[in-house]
Amino acid sequence: MIKAEILNIGDEILYGQITNTNAQWISAELDKIGIRVVRHSVVSDTEEAILEGLQEAEKRADVVLITGGLGPTKDDITKKTLCKFFDVKLIRHPEALRAVTHFFESRGREMLEVNRQQADLPENAEYIPNLKGTAPGMWFEKNGKIFVSMPGVPHEMQFIMQSYVLENLQKFFHTPCIVHKMIKTVGIGESYLAREIETWENNLPENLKLAYLPAFGMVRLRITGLGYDQEAVRRQIEQEVDKVLPLIDKYVYGFDDDDLAIAVGRLLVQNKKTLAIAESCTGGYLAHCFTQHAGSSEYLKGALVAYSNEIKINVLGVKKETIEQFGAVSEQTVLEMASNIRKLCNADIGIATSGIAGPGGATPTKPVGTIWVAYADENGTSAKLYQLGNDRMVNIQVTANLLIDWLRRKQGGRVK
Template sequence: MYASIITIGDELLIGQTIDTNSAWMAQELNKIGVWVKRRVAVGDSRKDIWQALDEESQSAQIILITGGLGPTADDITKPLLCDYFAGKMVVNEMVLEHVTAIFRRLNRPIIERNMKQAEVPDVCTVLMNKRGTAPGMLFRKGNCIYISMPGVPHEMKGIMTDEVLPLLKREYKMPFILHRTLLTAGVGESFIAEKISAWEEGLPSDIKLAYLPNYGMVRLRLTATGANKEQLDEQLDHLFAELHVLVKEWLIVAEDIPLEQALGNLLLSRKKTMATAESCSGGYIAHLITAIPGSSEYFKGTVVAYAYDVKEDVLGVQHSTLETKGAVSEETVTEMLNGLLQKTTADYGIATSGVMGPGGGTDDKPVGTVWVAVGSREKMIAKRLHFRFDRLKNIELTATNALLMLFQFIEGEQDK
């Protein structure tokens, strides 16, 4: 069973809006056994949208469309779909009552443009949007189902969860698509591929191995598709256990979770806590950690010590250290970490300081130079890193490496 996702909007093509809808929809479809064959982004062009509908229906049975359902002139999806499926626009009384109730609840006047949200093609099945005014619409043509939803992620997710996914499970007998994922660090994908080449060549034809590298880390994902879930689970578990053994030297976590969640789980298992002192990363590490539900159990807080005086007054970095060694130095991040652990009750900490760019670099500390310290009150380690990307990517890499350093530090303590 194949699906295609069509996202509509000029803002997607010029990069003004990042398409998160497609990724979320693909994940949810995969869970119920639908494989996304293609993801297509088109602008607010009648010709391009029409062409995308024609082309995607040639290779997929399920066409999911997001965007272009708003009340303004640039939202052309609904009238286009009305023409594409040879319908006429009618007022849906259920949607009209829903839209009216929203404005009544907000104590806001409703204008004709808002009421037009209740107009839908008479050839569609309405999918109620409990989170907004633009309804979802389901069309049928040949062997294909077409489902149009708002581009607002919160509204799209509501319609997908309440209407679309249950409908697809009722209408189609889906195969099972199962995955097993682990995360490694310390070596590149080429090295791992060479190490496990004989094992990979012996995989059954219905089991696929994917390499997903990301700057110093590689995820390995096994995927199986079939009708017998119990049999697939047993087969995948056996192969996944073999893969564990082959990559155990670099294994971080045998789950498909982000590194910050793996660190949080490790802290929870040891009944320990952490905090961060961030200069160049500007609180980004704390953001990643606190994005995980339940992180209050192990995360104490952060000090974003960007300026010299904050490093001195809040974290106790010596003025002489900053004057002689500079903010981007082993000595500074070590003193930042020491001050953090004195100021908080955290068991472990991370401290960062670096030159993120595009300016600020020197001959001995070029853009991309970063110092990271991690550790506890008993022991600390610091490491100099060198990145070569733009400011945002350098910040992201600083965070990833800092989290990895602390994870390996804590695991190393347990190994002793």
């Protein structure tokens, strides 16, 4: 496996003034060509920090991709520092000078000496054209390792990567392909899922690796295959998916880029069912899970955030006596919410949430994380109680995912 390190230069990243999107984008692109990123590093705009970052990265990686510090101002010192790292001088590169001159002339702008200095490159650098800006990219080879320096401006960096760097890295290293397959599950915890598939996992071929990626009541199983024949690796992964699905099929809602709400929406359309939603503790998030996707109007009739008792009673039609006797966070209340929203919207199915998301609102008998959800259709109404944690947003997201999963199971699991 060829290993890479991404070295981002810039105090603005360390100060938190901008988000380091470059590292994420580069990692994803390297993954596609079989190069594994082993570290992201961010260093300040000082010679000492950049040199230290380069020296450390050289020990760990076969490829070091550097972004930032290539502008025309005095605070951009990457080129001079690279000269020190490689023990070379800056020279004015004729092709780079022609490119930067054309850049300014074609825009009718005056070119200053500081702009001409953009064409000054370390003498051992291979020039990489940058048609999106004035700072060229630079390719270096040292002891069988590759260093590439690029501008920190995302669209300039991406152009250089796509037009030159990725292709040449593949040629230089003759990289294997990496193939990923994601199996998406919901309604089962990571450790329980691992127990269900332990034997299958232990017998995976040596070139296939499994990773568990849990989040908000869901677990993604990522199978990663490595090899030089992409189609052969892909077929190998699909064979393993066929083996594991019978063990966990009831928890699987989709694959790769599938979204839980989209998957359930397809089931509802397939089954010719419509949906209505009544929310309290989830505050509209549950409806958002569906409506953020185009096409949700095919099955979603309407939604109501009945956050106060007044709205629960006067709009949603929950009996006043129910709330007085059992409380807003109760099985009885959430059952009425689901049943009433179904009738109010003339939908086939009604679902509802009511709970204590936190951090306040708890009572001795109903701690933070006490969540009731309900499901109603022509066959009746039922409710479930969940005892979640103390984090408000986690409680909201987990509640939504658990209820959508209940809806999924009621509709047959997933579209086959």
